[in-house]
Amino acid sequence: MSAPDEDTFAEEGGEMEELAEAGSDEDEGVEMEEEGAAGEEERKVYVPGIEPLRPGEELEMDRSAYRMYHECQTGAPCLSFDVLRDGGGENREQFPLSMLLCAGTQAETAMSNRLLVIRMHNLHGTEKDKEGEESSDEESDEDDEDDDKKPQMELAMMPHYGGINRVRATQRGEQSLAAVWSDKGQVEIFDLQPQLIAVHSSAAMASFIKQQKEATALFSFSGHMAEGFAVDWSPTVPGRLVSGDCKKNIHVWEPREGGASWQIDQRPFSSHSKSVEDLQWSPTEATVFASCSVDQSIRVWDIRAPPNSMLSADGAHSSDINVISWNRSEPFILSGGDDGLLKVWDLRQFKTGRPVANFKQHSAPITSVEWSPVDSSVFAASGADDVISQWDLSVESCDVGARVEGVKDLPPQLLFLHQGQSEIKEIHWHPQMPGVMVSTALSGFNLFRTISV
Numbered sequence: 001m002s003a004p005d006e007d008t009f010a011e012e013g014g015e016m017e018e019l020a021e022a023g024s025d026e027d028e029g030v031e032m033e034e035e036g037a038a039g040e041e042e043r044k045v046y047v048p049g050i051e052p053l054r055p056g057e058e059l060e061m062d063r064s065a066y067r068m069y070h071e072c073q074t075g076a077p078c079l080s081f082d083v084l085r086d087g088g089g090e091n092r093e094q095f096p097l098s099m100l101l102c103a104g105t106q107a108e109t110a111m112s113n114r115l116l117v118i119r120m121h122n123l124h125g126t127e128k129d130k131e132g133e134e135s136s137d138e139e140s141d142e143d144d145e146d147d148d149k150k151p152q153m154e155l156a157m158m159p160h161y162g163g164i165n166r167v168r169a170t171q172r173g174e175q176s177l178a179a180v181w182s183d184k185g186q187v188e189i190f191d192l193q194p195q196l197i198a199v200h201s202s203a204a205m206a207s208f209i210k211q212q213k214e215a216t217a218l219f220s221f222s223g224h225m226a227e228g229f230a231v232d233w234s235p236t237v238p239g240r241l242v243s244g245d246c247k248k249n250i251h252v253w254e255p256r257e258g259g260a261s262w263q264i265d266q267r268p269f270s271s272h273s274k275s276v277e278d279l280q281w282s283p284t285e286a287t288v289f290a291s292c293s294v295d296q297s298i299r300v301w302d303i304r305a306p307p308n309s310m311l312s313a314d315g316a317h318s319s320d321i322n323v324i325s326w327n328r329s330e331p332f333i334l335s336g337g338d339d340g341l342l343k344v345w346d347l348r349q350f351k352t353g354r355p356v357a358n359f360k361q362h363s364a365p366i367t368s369v370e371w372s373p374v375d376s377s378v379f380a381a382s383g384a385d386d387v388i389s390q391w392d393l394s395v396e397s398c399d400v401g402a403r404v405e406g407v408k409d410l411p412p413q414l415l416f417l418h419q420g421q422s423e424i425k426e427i428h429w430h431p432q433m434p435g436v437m438v439s440t441a442l443s444g445f446n447l448f449r450t451i452s453v
Helices: 136-148 193-198 202-210 347-352
Strands: 013-015 029-031 066-072 078-084 097-105 114-123 152-159 164-172 175-182 187-191 219-221 230-233 241-244 250-255 262-264 276-281 288-293 298-302 311-313 321-326 332-337 342-346 357-359 366-371 378-383 388-392 414-418 424-429 437-441 444-450
Touching: 066 114, 078 424, 078 437, 097 164, 097 175, 097 437, 114 193, 152 193, 152 202, 164 230, 175 193, 175 230, 175 241, 193 202, 219 262, 230 276, 241 276, 288 321, 311 347, 321 366, 332 366, 332 378, 342 347, 378 424, 414 444
Parallel strands: 078 164, 276 321, 366 424
Antiparallel strands: 013 152, 029 414, 066 444, 078 097, 097 114, 114 152, 164 175, 175 187, 187 219, 230 241, 241 250, 250 262, 276 288, 288 298, 298 311, 321 332, 332 342, 342 357, 366 378, 378 388, 388 414, 424 437, 437 444
16 A cells, blocks of 8 residues: 555555545535535535635535545546446445546656556545544544544556546446547557456556556557547447547447457548537437537437438537536436536427526536436536536425525525535546445545435
């Protein structure tokens, strides 16, 4: 294990550092139906973007607003990551929890980048502050108990030449695969099995480190005319992939027998006029996917009818559309743009060009959106305003009781605002742990579950 002050890139694993005590600066959870922060003179709720902090004021984290909260760093920041499904079972809520992530770095030099597999375990929930004085024996026992509850992290890193713009993981039979969009202008597929073995065994980790060399792709595609960010694995056809680039072109990948190669149609899907920013396969229709673009449109495509889209909402946002998410059980697509808006689109009314819901809570461009995998009315979003918001579309105005001063004008669907990170790039719900979210930012990773979800 590396010491807490060492660069975690230098070692195969390290202790995850939990957030400091409840008085930690710049960290705040605002639960929309309760008071959040306490000032010296009066208690009041701090709502990001409405009132700036005055000189000398600091935000204080309210640990009671979280069921779980941890943070960690991996050296160079990761623009993108994905959650790897594991064999620990579904609907896990019992602490301590464990999880597997795959992430890619954006280091200062091309040679310094890594494709990471991260195992985080012994993740305990937050505890209420203990009241009253305690004897030294009790304190000693608690110190031992605290040591037992320290979160742990193992990192298996493969050197990767070039910064990683986006990474998406999938399971295909026994294979755990990662699709990587790099700033080299290539989309590569990596087999994560050696790294997954390493993070579960110290002997395997020692062997993995000894023979560490630059990551060798299982397959790579250089047919895009420029680099890109958009990539998504099909949830219905194992191994099927779609990728889009900054030159507006989209390519669909069909897996070949054997699991080590793909057939890619050289003729792209090409209805967009500008950079394709995000892609999402339909969770129910195997041949259908959606895209969003800098051209301010959202399009829906059928791979049986190339090269043009079959549905489109032009002018869906007033500026670049950065991210979309397709609801797993309802015909809804969620979008987020540079205009800071979050919009919900009903595909049954898509041709009207009008969203069924429209939220303006973030004060800067939206960087990530995702529907909850277990509750079809719940979603989360992150913005360049360093805020993660959680929402529930099922909440009506009449459902909300008396609210404290300062939050009366907020949408009733807004559940929670999470802060404490700088330059948040991507968020994901954990598919096997209800309510648990992971976020990556310039300042590192947060793993948390709020009391609202």
